[in-house]
Amino acid sequence: MPNHAPTPTAVKADLMVCPRWIIPVEPYGVVQEDHALIITNGQIVDLLPREAAIQRYTAESIETLPDHVLIPGLVNTHTHAGMTLMRGIADDQPLKTWLEDWIWPLETRWVSTDMVRDGTLLACAEMLLSGITTFNDMYFFPEAAAEAVDQAGIRASLGILAFEVPTAYGHGADDYLNRGLATRDALRDHPRLSFMLAPHAPYTVSDATFDKVATLAAQTGLGIHIHVHETQQEVDDSLRQYGERPLERLERLGILGPQTLAVHAVALNDSDIALMARHNVHMAHCPTANLKLGSGMAPSSQLHAAGINIALGTDGAAGNNRLDLLSEARLAGLLAKGMEQNPGLFPAHSLIYMATLGGARALGLQDQIGSLAIGKHADLCAIALDSTATLPVFDPASQIIHCAGREHVTHVWVDGQCVVKKKHLTEISHGEIYAKAKTWENRFRG
Known part of the structure; x- marks a missing residue:
């Protein structure tokens, strides 16, 4: 014995x-x-x-x-955690209608520190119970999101937001950047928080703001987290307005590089893929949100063949409608196999890699998380x-x-701290998040 x-x-x-x-x-x-x-x-x-x-x-x-x-804990490389309170509020709409007629008006009325804190706490609870230990966020009031992260015991990369439209959070791009940088400075010693610059998308950010983002990235070493080529309409509009595709414009403005995380990357041609590969851009693949919003299917097999690091994201629960990275991994593999009629694409280990170490690489955290290696x-x-x-x-x-x-x-x-034990959260009260969610449901209905 x-x-x-x-x-x-x-x-x-x-x-x-x-x-x-x-x-x-x-x-x-x-x-x-x-x-x-x-x-x-x-x-x-x-x-x-x-x-x-x-x-x-x-x-x-x-x-x-x-x-x-x-x-390893799963790494969700793209979400809008505060928007979890809007889950299911405008289903079955195309992206432009979903944003302009539903989401943005709701945010104009309701977005606040309380909403972001409560929505992020609900998101943290869902993600932890799904095995997600790190998420990369892009939303307003990151200081409120940080409070929820601290309470939940999860790890997060918070976005330093930039776009041109004034909101309750800021008066414009400069104000957003300044507020986000101040939050980062105040929380730089938090053991479970990191930050990325988060210009929303090419269609909401000016050339002047992109110039500032590129300068800040060079000065601070922060990564850049951005929606790009999410729909064909985005590409067509860019060609009309700028005479170039969004990725070409981002290259011209110095945004593309190994610190850049391109979210969605659906409407790509061969030159786009070659451009991403040349600059070692990472890709956050969000297959469920892309399908549900009718945006299309990212050419993941071609991106992978070009050597681009593909990570996985859920997007926000307002559009997905779930924060479930295991289901994203399975769907990502099945879509690629079916689209290319090649069952050998993306075997299970490669999908686990995308959901863990691939995500850590995309966030610049590969030396800290993403694999069960000594020292991490x-x-x-x-x-x-x-x-x-x-x-x-x-x-x-x-x-x-x-x-x-x-x-x-x-x-x-x-x-090393147990935040889910036998399928139950240890740091968050279900009663607390239930009460908060019902409160916001009643407000939104009113």
């Missing part, structure tokens, strides 16, 4: 997680069975066979998950594979993508 007692010289650790399988993402394509992950001070300190771990470490807490696969933050997601929908298990990676859903996520850790 194996000796399950630690040796007298065992190293102390905070947490030992012992699942049936571990998919560390780095190295790619590996599935480790009967291994243990060791965590101290919120960081991964070791990953080794379970028996060796028991011999080498004495942990303050041990989490045994006999039917689970452990993966212990952001983890445990998925149970013991239900009728997931049995039998021949390939845990395949089960994650093609069988499991967010309802199979049982445990989630951020910085």
Whole structure:
């Protein structure tokens, strides 16, 4: 019989997680069975066979998950968290109508620190229960979003917004940028917050503002998070107004580079793809939102073939209508296979990569999160594979993508802190978010 007692010289650790399988993402394509992950001070300190771990470490807490696969926490590279309160409010509309006739008028009336804080907290709850440990946000009042992030225990990259239209948040692009930068300065030491410059889109941002964004990116090292080529109409309008495609305009203005995250990237031609590849631009693929708004389908296989890093995003719950990255991963793979009539495209491990380390790379956080590597933050997601929908298990990676859903996520850790335990939030009260959501529902109805 194996000796399950630690040796007298065992190293102390905070947490030992012992699942049936571990998919560390780095190295790619590996599935480790009967291994243990060791965590101290919120960081991964070791990953080794379970028996060796028991011999080498004495942990303050041990989490045994006999039917689970452990993966890095999912990274949602594009959302508008505060808009979760508008879920389902204007379904079945094309993007332009959805924005101009429904969303923007509602925001004009209601957007505030309270709305953003409450909507973001609701989004954080949904995302954590779905295995998402990091999200990249683009919305008003990032300081209010930061309060929700702090309460929820999640990790976030917050947008320093820029566009020309005045709102309750700011008088114009300069005001938005100044306010966002001030928020970033005030919160720069927060352990779970980072920031990106977030010019909304080519059709809402002037050349002068893009010049300022490019200068700020060069001065601060911040990434740039922008909607681009979301619809064919956006491209056609740009050609009429500027005589060039949106990506060509962004190149001329110095916006494209390895720090740039292009969201949606649906209406692309070969020259657009070559332009993105030449500048090492990342892409946030949001397949559900693109389909639901009738925007089209991004040419993900061509982008991948060009060497472009593809990450995954949910977009906002006002347009998706769910913040579920596992379903985005599955849909992204199926769309590519069907569009190209090639079942070999985007195997399960590549989709898990897109949802984890690919997302971390897109946010410039690849040295901190995205894989279960020693020294990284212990952001983890445990998925149970013991239900009728997931049995039998021949390939845990395949089960994650093609069988499991967010309802199979049982445990989630951020910085080694358990924020979801046995499918229940530990830091957020369901009663609190329910009451807030009902309050805003009644306001919007009125």
